[in-house]
Amino acid sequence: MSQNDTQTETIARDTLAACNQTVRDVAGTPVLVLPEGFKAADLAHLLAAPARKRGTAVLNDAESFVAVVNDQMTEDTRIFSTINPPTFTAVFNHNAAEAGWGDHKAQYNAPLAPEWLAWTQMDGKKVGQVDLAQFIENNLVDVVFIDKAAPGMPVGEVGSPDGATLLEVCRTLEAKKKVDFKSAIRLADGSTQFTYDEDVQGSARQGQLAVPEQFSLGIPVFENGEKYRADVRLRYRIQDGGNLIMWLELIRPHKIIEDAVKQLRADIAAQTELPILNGSPSK
Structure with missing residues (x-):
């Protein structure tokens, strides 16, 4: 075996060994160090079902929004609302007792008549x-x-x-x-x-x-x-x-919209038994 072949085999062996490193825990966050030129492949699509719920359902009326919230809510669910523009956003995995990803949501943008x-x-x-x-x-x-x-x-x-x-x-x-x-x-x-x-x-x-x-x-x-x-x-x-x-x-049309949003908030709060927070969830 030539010297060049030996060097090539050594590089390949070292690279393979680097790819087989175990996952390290750094302050509670899993970290995997990969050599330059390598990427970690996400194989989640091969699972029988997703590891967790995520995504945003966009609803066209308040009744549908309430139905999804009642179906998906957990102890970590929070509902946010703004007046201008009129929006309602339910975050099912919000930061509550423990940190949440905040990426499983339902949204109702209250389209104007x-x-x-x-x-x-x-x-x-x-x-x-x-x-x-x-x-x-x-x-x-x-x-x-x-x-x-x-x-x-x-x-x-x-x-x-x-x-x-x-x-x-x-x-x-x-x-x-x-x-x-x-x-x-x-x-x-x-x-x-x-x-x-x-x-x-x-x-x-x-x-x-x-x-x-x-x-x-x-x-x-x-x-x-x-x-x-x-x-x-x-x-x-x-x-x-x-x-x-x-x-x-x-x-004063802005006051009419304000009253309409407040009424919607009261209706949604009553039907979901959740408080409506005045504001928007964190990105």
């Missing part, structure tokens, strides 16, 4: 009177009548118009798209009265139109969730030339 998205996307968007009237008319099913004696109405505020009244206003606004608006005054009942000039068969005529300043919605905040009351103001600006620009102004 189409009705809530439709109205909030129009919030503050300045459009022509016809466009706004058509939007309200298309979503008239969300308008609810609030009597002035209803609990929660601010002192001195009149009742919200019902859907039929608002529909009539919308159709009048659509019909008056070619008039010149001159002025607007607030009436005693809280509505705004517009004065306009209209050309009728070559003759100028003056007319008036009363529009409610505010109305109320009954819409869900989250998909498949319960409905909440949302108050909406009608804002306007009369431009040079008599054009009327209008927009919607939702009153």
